[in-house]
Amino acid sequence: MSTAGETKIAVISGGAGGIGRAVVSRLSDLGFFPVMLDNNEAAGKIVIEALRNNGTKGKFLAVDVTHKSEVQDAFNAVQRHSGRIDLLVNLAGGTLHAHAVQDFPLVEWLRVIDVNLKATFLCCQAVLPLMKAQRGGVIVNTSSNFGVTGSPTRTAYSAAKAGIVALTRSLALESRSYRIRVNAIAPGLTATERVMKLYTRENWAMQADSIPMKRVAEPSDIADGVAFLASDDSRFMSGQTLHVNGGLVLP
Amino acid sequence: MGRVAIITGAAEGVGQAVALQLANEGAAVVLADCQEDRLLKVTTELRELKHEFLALPTDVTNENSVMELFQQSLSHFKRIDILVNGAYLCCPAPVEDVTEGVWDNCIRTNLVSTFLCSKAVVPTMLAQRHGRIISFSSVDAIDGLKNAVHYAAAKAGIIGFSKALAIEVAPFGITVNTICLDEHSEDSAATLEQSGRHQESVGSAVFLASDAASYITGQMLVLNGVTELR
Numbered sequence: 001m002s003t004a005g006e007t008k009i010a011v012i013s014g015g016a017g018g019i020g021r022a023v024v025s026r027l028s029d030l031g032f033f034p035v036m037l038d039n040n041e042a043a044g045k046i047v048i049e050a051l052r053n054n055g056t057k058g059k060f061l062a063v064d065v066t067h068k069s070e071v072q073d074a075f076n077a078v079q080r081h082s083g084r085i086d087l088l089v090n091l092a093g094g095t096l097h098a099h100a101v102q103d104f105p106l107v108e109w110l111r112v113i114d115v116n117l118k119a120t121f122l123c124c125q126a127v128l129p130l131m132k133a134q135r136g137g138v139i140v141n142t143s144s145n146f147g148v149t150g151s152p153t154r155t156a157y158s159a160a161k162a163g164i165v166a167l168t169r170s171l172a173l174e175s176r177s178y179r180i181r182v183n184a185i186a187p188g189l190t191a192t193e194r195v196m197k198l199y200t201r202e203n204w205a206m207q208a209d210s211i212p213m214k215r216v217a218e219p220s221d222i223a224d225g226v227a228f229l230a231s232d233d234s235r236f237m238s239g240q241t242l243h244v245n246g247g248l249v250l251p
Numbered sequence: 252m253g254r255v256a257i258i259t260g261a262a263e264g265v266g267q268a269v270a271l272q273l274a275n276e277g278a279a280v281v282l283a284d285c286q287e288d289r290l291l292k293v294t295t296e297l298r299e300l301k302h303e304f305l306a307l308p309t310d311v312t313n314e315n316s317v318m319e320l321f322q323q324s325l326s327h328f329k330r331i332d333i334l335v336n337g338a339y340l341c342c343p344a345p346v347e348d349v350t351e352g353v354w355d356n357c358i359r360t361n362l363v364s365t366f367l368c369s370k371a372v373v374p375t376m377l378a379q380r381h382g383r384i385i386s387f388s389s390v391d392a393i394d395g396l397k398n399a400v401h402y403a404a405a406k407a408g409i410i411g412f413s414k415a416l417a418i419e420v421a422p423f424g425i426t427v428n429t430i431c432l433d434e435h436s437e438d439s440a441a442t443l444e445q446s447g448r449h450q451e452s453v454g455s456a457v458f459l460a461s462d463a464a465s466y467i468t469g470q471m472l473v474l475n476g477v478t479e480l481r
Contacts, residue, residue, distance in 0.1 A: 212421030212422065212468070214422045221466035224466075228458045233454030235451060236474040237473070237475075238475075247417050247421040250414045250417065250418075
């Protein structure tokens with residue numbers, strides 16, 4: 001981070017995941033210095049290696065984003081090192097567990113809420129004092145079409161993703177006088193390894209066919225949406241959710 | 252870039268701002284508006300910047316006029332990649348004063364024009380297997396507004412129309428989206444000039460017109476400028 005003060009600093013939670021890798025690469029192309037917070041150290045190293053091969057740099061911090069103290073330490077470290085954070089992208093999350101509601105163990109239900117909703121809250125909470133002091137910043141949270149439509153066996157995930165929409169709106173209102181914009185992106189079905197392995201080849205093709213655009217999202221489609229929300233092109237947008245889903249859900 | 256964009260309501264306001272930005276980014280632009288004198292002013296600016304353009308006086312509420320706009324554009328540029336429905340009319344009035352004439356005029360200028368222009372451009376976009384349709388709605392369509400029953404209804408109609416069209420043409424590489432502007436908020440009026448507010452929405456329109464938004468369709472971007480409010 002030797003060019004601090006010129007280079008914009010982006011913190012990406014869940015930056016080592018399938019969508020995360022595309023977002024990190026896109027933000028790096030746009031001149032951001034990406035700092036990844038993720039618990040998957042092996043995957044994180046691969047992302048850093050890819051950045052290096054591309055002639056750029058980034059940083060990986062092994063963090064469990066559901067733990068307040070770990071999150072706080074990570075943001076303190078970034079602040080010490082770079083002095084500022086221009087962009088926070090909260091990508092950490094996932095379905096994790098899916099059961100009919102009567103069979104959903106409480107501990108698993110809470111885990112889904114924590115990984116998606118609480119992690120988003122903790123990262124926002126940790127970055128806001130710095131962004132307020134800077135009098136500026138952009139936050140992009142990750143919701144899902146399931147946050148609007150719901151989904152059988154996904155009561156926890158749907159609740160968490162709807163929660164992120166409401167959290168995003170509230171935070172946008174709360175921080176508007178500091179020139180901090182807070183929006184969410186809601187990816188539709190996206191071709192990441194983690195998601196694809198849940199489907200047979202046939203089933204995957206059927207899913208794609210059920211989408212009006214007749215294809216699933218590539219991680220780069222989601223990265224393009226994040227890049228828009230991070231840019232000045234969206235400077236009059238805050239508290240909103242951008243659905244990138246090929247027409248699957250039109251809220 | 253080689254893209255061709257038709258912008259209605261291009262003689263002023265948001266239509267003009269979007270047209271200029273698309274031209275600045277290398278698109279050939281067709282400016283359509285019923286106000287010929289104002290249209291002339293915009294074309295002077297485009298000519299000075301050496302942009303490729305056509306300016307066609309058009310009544311977007313008249314199907315023949317709209318057909319002529321699209322035929323002339325197509326024969327001149329050979330393709331149409333982007334349609335921006337920026338034609339717009341707002342005449343505030345309490346409901347008891349909204350005569351049938353006022354109602355019809357408002358619905359025609361805002362909503363029917365969006366239908367006619369989209370209908371005219373879809374065959375070309377289907378043949379190209381590529382297209383972007385961007386229409387301007389309003390936060391009033393979502394929140395409602397006093398003395399604007401006709402306007403709110405027309406602008407809400409644009410949202411419903413766009414969602415339905417989005418599903419219809421999604422398999423063919425055509426996206427259809429709306430941008431909801433906040434034209435009346437006292438807060439934003441206090442902080443931003445009229446032209447400035449239009450400028451705020453240009454980036455979003457250009458994004459929706461770009462390849463970066465190829466998987467976004469049937470959506471609305473609400474630009475309420477919440478961070479600009481004090």
